[in-house]
Amino acid sequence: xxxxxxxxxxxxxxxxxxxxxxxxxxxxxxxxxxxxxxxxxxxxxxxxxxxxxxxxxxxxxxxxxxxxxxxxxxxxxxxxxxxxxxxxxxxxxxxxxxxxxxxxxxxxxxxxxxxxxxxxxxxxxxxxxxxxxxxxxxxxxxxxxxxxxxxxxxxxxxxxxxxxxxxxxxxxxxxxxxxxxxxxxxxxxxxxxxxxxxxxxxxxxxxxxxxxxxxxxxxxxxxxxxxxxxxxxxxxxxxxxxxxxxxxxxxxxxxxxxxxxxxxxxxxxxxxxxxxxxxxxxxxxxxxxxxxxxxxxxxxxxxxxxxxxxxxxxxxxxxxxxxxxxxxxxxxxxxxxxxxxxxxxxxxxxxxxxxxxxxxxxxxxxxxxxxxxxxxxxxxxxxxxxxxxxxxxxxxxxxxxxxxxxxxxxxxxxxxxxxxxxxxxxxxxxxxxxxxxxxxxxxxxxxxxxxxxxxxxxxxxxxxxxxxxxxxxxxxxxxxxxxxxxxxxxxxxxxxxxxxxxxxxxxxxxxxxxxxxxxxxxxxxxxxxxxxxxxxxxxxxxxxxxxxxxxxxxxxxxxxxxxxxxxxxxxxxxxxxxxxxxxxxxxxxxxxxxxxxxxxxxxxxxxxxxxxxxxxxxxxxxxxxxxxxxxxxxxxxxxxxxxxxxxxxxxxxxxxxxxxxxxxxxxxxxxxxxxxxxxxxxxxxxxxxxxxxxxxxxxxxxxxxxxxxxxxxxxxxxxxxxxxxx
Amino acid sequence: xxxxxxxxxxxxxxxxxxxxxxxxxxxxxxxxxxxxxxxxxxxxxxxxxxxxxxxxxxxxxxxxxxxxxxxxxxxxxxxxxxxxxxxxxxxx
Numbered sequence: 058x059x060x061x062x063x064x065x066x067x068x069x070x071x072x073x074x075x076x077x078x079x080x081x082x083x084x085x086x087x088x089x090x091x092x093x094x095x096x097x098x099x100x101x102x103x104x105x106x107x108x109x110x111x112x113x114x115x116x117x118x119x120x121x122x123x124x125x126x127x128x129x130x131x132x133x134x135x136x137x138x139x140x141x142x143x144x145x146x147x148x149x150x151x152x153x154x155x156x157x158x159x160x161x162x163x164x165x166x167x168x169x170x171x172x173x174x175x176x177x178x179x180x181x182x183x184x185x186x187x188x189x190x191x192x193x194x195x196x197x198x199x200x201x202x203x204x205x206x207x208x209x210x211x212x213x214x215x216x217x218x219x220x221x222x223x224x225x226x227x228x229x230x231x232x233x234x235x236x237x238x239x240x241x242x243x244x245x246x247x248x249x250x251x252x253x254x255x256x257x258x259x260x261x262x263x264x265x266x267x268x269x270x271x272x273x274x275x276x277x278x279x280x281x282x283x284x285x286x287x288x289x290x291x292x293x294x295x296x297x298x299x300x301x302x303x304x305x306x307x308x309x310x311x312x313x314x315x316x317x318x319x320x321x322x323x324x325x326x327x328x329x330x331x332x333x334x335x336x337x338x339x340x341x342x343x344x345x346x347x348x349x350x351x352x353x354x355x356x357x358x359x360x361x362x363x364x365x366x367x368x369x370x371x372x373x374x375x376x377x378x379x380x381x382x383x384x385x386x387x388x389x390x391x392x393x394x395x396x397x398x399x400x401x402x403x404x405x406x407x408x409x410x411x412x413x414x415x416x417x418x419x420x421x422x423x424x425x426x427x428x429x430x431x432x433x434x435x436x437x438x439x440x441x442x443x444x445x446x447x448x449x450x451x452x453x454x455x456x457x458x459x460x461x462x463x464x465x466x467x468x469x470x471x472x473x474x475x476x477x478x479x480x481x482x483x484x485x486x487x488x489x490x491x492x493x494x495x496x497x498x499x500x501x502x503x504x505x506x507x508x509x510x511x512x513x514x515x516x517x518x519x520x521x522x523x524x525x526x527x528x529x530x531x532x533x534x535x536x537x538x539x540x541x542x543x544x545x546x547x548x549x550x551x552x553x554x555x556x557x558x559x560x561x562x563x564x565x566x567x568x569x570x571x572x573x574x575x576x577x578x579x580x581x582x583x584x585x586x587x588x589x590x591x592x593x594x595x596x597x598x599x600x601x602x603x604x605x606x607x608x609x610x611x612x613x614x615x616x617x618x619x620x621x622x623x624x625x626x627x628x629x630x631x632x633x634x635x636x637x638x639x640x641x642x643x644x645x646x647x648x649x650x651x652x653x654x655x656x657x658x659x660x661x662x663x664x665x666x667x668x669x670x671x672x673x674x675x676x677x678x679x680x681x682x683x684x685x686x687x688x689x690x691x692x693x694x695x696x697x698x699x700x701x702x703x704x705x706x707x708x709x710x711x712x713x714x715x716x717x718x719x720x721x722x723x724x725x726x727x728x729x730x731x732x733x734x735x736x737x738x739x740x741x742x743x744x745x746x747x748x749x750x751x752x753x754x755x756x757x758x759x760x761x762x763x764x765x766x767x768x769x770x771x772x773x774x775x776x777x778x779x780x781x782x783x
Numbered sequence: 784x785x786x787x788x789x790x791x792x793x794x795x796x797x798x799x800x801x802x803x804x805x806x807x808x809x810x811x812x813x814x815x816x817x818x819x820x821x822x823x824x825x826x827x828x829x830x831x832x833x834x835x836x837x838x839x840x841x842x843x844x845x846x847x848x849x850x851x852x853x854x855x856x857x858x859x860x861x862x863x864x865x866x867x868x869x870x871x872x873x874x875x
Contacts, residue, residue, distance in 0.1 A: 241832055242847060297829060335849075495806040496825060554840045557832040558803075 063214045064280040064436055067269030068376050069133030069225075071126045072363045073109035073262055077133060081363070081373075082380060085388045088408055090362050092248040092260045097230050098155075100552060106239065107248040108230060109262025109364025121153035121173045122263075124182045126369075127227035130265035131183045134223065137279060138269050143219035145184040146194040146210045147267075148202025148226035149176035150368040150564065155231040162548055171625045175534065176368075176565065177587040179227055183267075185665055187223070191775075192661040194594055197368070197535070197565035197584050199423030200332075201289075202226050203266065204371025205583060207431055208287035212601040214272035216451075225267030228368035233540070235261055236547055237560030241297065249333030249365070250392040251358040252342070252404045259332040262364025266372035268379075280436040282379040285319060285416070288312025289602075291528075291582035292426025293573040296500075297561045299337055299422060303344030305579060306330075309428035310348055310418060317432035319416060324354045324432075326381050326412070328374045328419040329404070331358025332365050333392065341420065342400035355412070357405040361392025371421035375431055378417035382435040385411045424561065425570025427582055451600030452655040455781070456609060457519025457644035459511055460739035461488060462727060463637055466514060470736065471743050474726050475751030480736075481637045481728035483618050484510075500558050501571065502538035503617040503638075508568035509575060511613055511642035516576070519609070519644040526608040527580030530569035530615070531595030533588050533731020534626050537619035539563040572611065580607055589629070589696045590661065590775040591616075592641070592735040597658040603647040614735025615640025628698035629729040637728025641735030643742070654745055656738070660778040664706070670776045671709040678768070678778060681714040687782065689765030690719045690750055692741055694734045697724070699773030706772045719755040734771055734779070741767040741781050784867070791863040799859075802837045803830050815859045831856055842870045 070077060073091035074084040084091055092107045114125050127147065135142075153173035160170045173182070177195035184193040192213075196205045203226025210224035228234075238244050238261050245258035270284060271277055290312060292305035299306070314321065330341055345353065359377055366373060380386045390404030415438040421429045459466065463482025464473040470480045489506045490498065492513055498506055508530065516525075539562035547555045561567065566584035573582045581602055585594035592614025599612045617623075618638035623630045630636065643656070660677035664670045678684050691711075695703030711720065723740070727733040744750050745767060750760040766782035796810035808824065820826050834856070835846045844866060846852050855865045 240836060241829075242835075295827075499804040499806060500829075550840065554836050556836065557829050561829055 060274045061215060061272045063211050063284045064271050064273055064277055065268050065282045065284065065379050066271045066277055066279045067134040067136065067138050068281060068379060069130035069267045070373060070376055071111055071130050072264045072373065073111055074363065075112065076129055078376060082386065084362060085386060085408055086410065088389050088391060090248065090391050092364055095235065098232060104239065106244045106246060107260050108235065109260055109366065110230060111263055116156065121156040122229035123149065123152055123227050124173060124179050126229060126263065126265035127179050127183050128186055130225060130227065130267040131187060131223060134267040134269050135187060140221060141188045142221045142223040142269065144192045144194065144213060145180055145189050145223045146206045147180040147183065148196045148206040148368045148371060149179045150197055150199055150202055150228050151231050151233055152176035152179050154233050155229050158232045158544060161544055168625050168628055168631055174626050175586060175588060181663060184663065190662045190667045192597065193663055195586050197586050198427040199425055199564050199566055200365065200367055201371055201421040201423040201427045201429040202368040204421035204429035204431055205289060207268065207284065207372060207375055208289055208429060209598060209601060210270050211284050211287055214270060216601060220272055222270045223267060224270050225265065225372040226368040227265035228263055228366055230261060230263040232547060232552065233543065233563065234367060236552065236555040240555040240557040240560055243334050245333055248392060249361045251329070251331035251333040251361050251390055252338050252396055252400055252402055253393040254395045254397040256333050256335060256338060258334050259360065260364035262366040264366035264369040264373060266369050266376050268372060268375060276436045282382045283434045283436045285432040285434045286313050286317025287429065287431045288316055289581040290428045291573045291579050292428065293577050293579050294426050296567060296570055297424050299340040300426065301340060303340035305426050305428045306341055306420065306422055307344035307347050308579065309430040310344065310420065313418065313430035313432050319432065321349065323416050324418050325414045326387055326417045327354055327356040328378045328417060329356050329358040330420040330422045332360055337422065339400065341422065342402050346401055355387055355405055356402065357388050357390035359388050361390060362388065371429060374419045374421065375433060378419045378433040381414045381417050382433060385414060387412045387414060424564050425566045425582065426573065427566060452657040453600060453603060453645035454648050454651045455643055455654040455656055455742055456521060456646055457515045458739045458742045459514035459518050460639065460641040460736045461507060461511060462639040462736055467739055467743060471740060474740065475753040477753035477757060479726040481635060481726065483636060484639050500562065502536065502562065504532065504536045504615060505562065505568040505571045507615045507617060507640055508572055508613055511615060511640055512572045512575065512611055515611060515642040515644045521609060521644065523608060524576035525578050525611045525644065527610040528569050528572050528578050528582050528613065529595040529599040529610065530584045530613045531591035531732060532565060532584065532586055533591045533616050535565040535586065536563050536567055537617055537622045541619060541622050587775065589694065589731050589773060590771050590777050592732045593658055593661060593771060593777040593779060596779060597661060599645060600657055605647050609644055609646045611642055611644055613640065613642045614732035616730045616732045618730065627731060629696040633697060633729040638730045639736055640732050641739035643738065654742055654781055654783060656779060656781045658777065658779050660776065662776050664774055664776050671706050672713060674710060674776055674778060675713045684714040684716050687766055688718065688768040689762035690721060690760060690767050691716060692721045692723050692737045692767060692769045694737060694769065694771045695722060695724055696773045697729050703772035706776065710770065719750060719760050721754050734769060737769055738779060738781070741769060745781055788863045788867050791867055792859055795859060795863055798837060798841070799834065802833055813859060817858060819858050819862065820856050838866065842866050844869045
């Protein structure tokens, strides 16, 4: 038992009010509204809608706007913190999209121009600037992204994986989200009016919000607030619309209260998701009325004041919640003049400056039905010391596995590689559409189809009657077909006619949301992105979040090959003549007693400015002797773009560990795509099932594994290790 | 007028199949007077917005409020009539 609790010890914020927590505080005090017509990029006069835009931040030195916003907030949060954080966890939905759009518009074909495209590049940029080697984790669960980031950070700190974590989110305005929400008719032409009778939608905004979270057994001197608990759920209902009764939202709030060990009556204030859309506000209101049938706490949404900053919103509202408990400042529900009687809520109409707020519930709900609630309390609320059971090792039992490659399914892929051949190439189209009706997948392009095919295959392989409770998805680049088609149609129509279907499909978490709908998986539904280590991130998050009671969970890694974008975004793809794609999926369960192979992420660090990364890797695995004893083979993932450095890292690892067993350079037969490691993990599991590496894996020589495991190392920009053991 | 509306109906059937990626639906499968949204085709709110964008693009007509949308998208006949009554470029 341990008494570790998690405190907010630093905060940084960039909003449409400007840079700094103090600017936002002033706007809240004065009941200000920082929403005005878009000026960041040109739009036709009839399409010019009010947004929450940040002044300044001209792109310089090729650093995109989101990255600048994120670093500004991170520096403010770190201002009084001397130590480098142990990990950075950020929620980001569109990353360098504003810059990418400009480059695609002008036909820039230089992959260098897109090096900050990915949402994960925001987190990696912040981590590099602060000198943090990681873990560096990026969550992309739409509008709940940074609330999910806080939840993950909380679990990392509780589990003792880190002492200090920088957690937050960032997103700049871009054409994709602006025109996407416009196409969905979800932008209020008068600016967001959350919970108002006449509300017509949200105001898209930008910003960044970052918290320093510190694990401690006693209240630190610089504690601003305490993160008491969090809950993540999925509606498993619709790709973009919330559940009409707010079922998933209610469960997220209940899960957060349970995790925080507090009762309903203890909640003094609720920071509402309250976007201002007709349906969102209605389903949140239904969930709140179900949770609080009698007296309700104070409540308000700040989205009428600052707009909805998407990936940043959850962390921004965690800061608003922290101000409520630390300063007694409770925001008014700006924008709402006539509360909608149908909603049966009484949002706060004027700000309170000296309220006695001990505990706050902060809600964030997003596309894909991804719901997150976080409970934030005063560090001095006099709660008895908290006992949290120490989590067992993060190993999860493997109940099933499936992969898709250019050769086909897992059996075909294993047979092909065993025969000494390569399973490179794109997953054949008929394989992607196997077992689904054309009607069911009519709106889905390549990546969501891949994910559904993987999830169905793993369910068949594991032969389990129950649907998975939660889903963890890692993707390097997300839904490229939907993103490309959305932007191409937008540009070709003079930015007049964006496609709502493509917008909804373009968000990184759309494929995992589809899988949740397919199986009715209402537990945590998390999409992580981190280039070549995206699958590793998903597996690490599953290890952190999985609880005994949750039943089975799926960990999926997948990426699609796209004719135009893959080459621009993924520098490893550019050098590969024949494009490849695919992915892998594991069905897992946390269990001490279930028989079967076990897997866990053992190491995750970035290699930039980190000369000792390989010795840290060996140390992270125990030492050389343990490596030699434990593993019968090493599967090495060396992305083509970092081949030279990756090979050097591999040589160094083999030299330090003195591992002399077979080393399989798996990208030689999987081809180049970000989640190739998911395929490698599945092949490793299948080899271990047979207790041998078939000849084709290792120069024609069959290798007996006996009782030993397989170590999968990822090399290059990010150095990772996954083990599969008995 | 009826002839023009009928022509529009035939044209809209093809556009709906194309816009909403119905690989397994033929024009004859869309019945003019059947409920269009939430009916047997499984057309939902996102599909309606996709059709709204198509109608703006192809016929120059905006449908930007829910009440109007619900009336117009009741069935294919009501949609064709609305386009006929509001468009000066039918058939383009």
